[in-house]
Amino acid sequence: MKLVRAIREMREVRAPLDAPFGFVPTMGALHAGHLSLVRRARDLCPRVGASIFVNPAQFNDKRDLERYPRTLERDLEMLRGAGCEVVFAPEPSEIYPDGFSTSIDVGPVARPLEGAMRPGHFNGVAVVVTKLLNIVRPTHAVFGQKDAQQLAVIRRMVRDLDLPVEIVAGPTMREADGLAMSSRNALLTAEDRAAAPIVWQALSAVGDAYSRGERDAGLLRGLMSGVLSRERRALPEYVSVADPVTLVELEQIGPAGALVSLAVKFGAVRLIDNVVLGPR
16 A cells, blocks of 8 residues: 655555546545545545545634544554455645645535534535545545535535546444544543443434434424433433435425434534435
């Protein structure tokens, strides 16, 4: 496996790899969920690469950026074991040189939910993903379903800008108690980690109600809020039952199904999760 730091070198390494090439962008602090994305890429492509880049442009809180876990050597070992051929791990100055000023506004799909809670977040995501796709030029790029709005934003951007890549969703990986695997889980206190499965319990309650025939989105949002209220350490920021493509909040769930998502704070740590109801 080759570690690459510079854009020019990454392009030189990628150029002779003519076969379908899968790519998994990450911010490091890898876990089994990330490795599942690498396996998904390997299912689709004979050659696979990844990136490790903690993108400062998508953090609207400097303290959050500073405490984001960085475990490069461990990450590289994990990616080597997963079969990655090349890892692109640039410094911020390589991606954002002096004078960098371009931004990308993906439009309405980026504005609710995470976009409302973290102003400018998806502008930063859109820029760095566009740059990474342009630098690496994969045929397939795999992103986790756990970050459902990010996935929707990237799909819209790729479609609108006619970028020559197929965006593939990898399923959310969960701990035994249902908590979605996330690099941020390592920042939870022992007490908050014990409380955090309430997030999955709230989503599961909605899934069960949907399976029984409930289609009233307002009632389902209320159900999520009610489950979360059982845990005093859980501080919800939003609960959502939205159109899975546009992310517009629904009144009734129709044939297209719904994306059910939520964001919950436990102390200083903010967790997001989601389930898709109906057609995928």
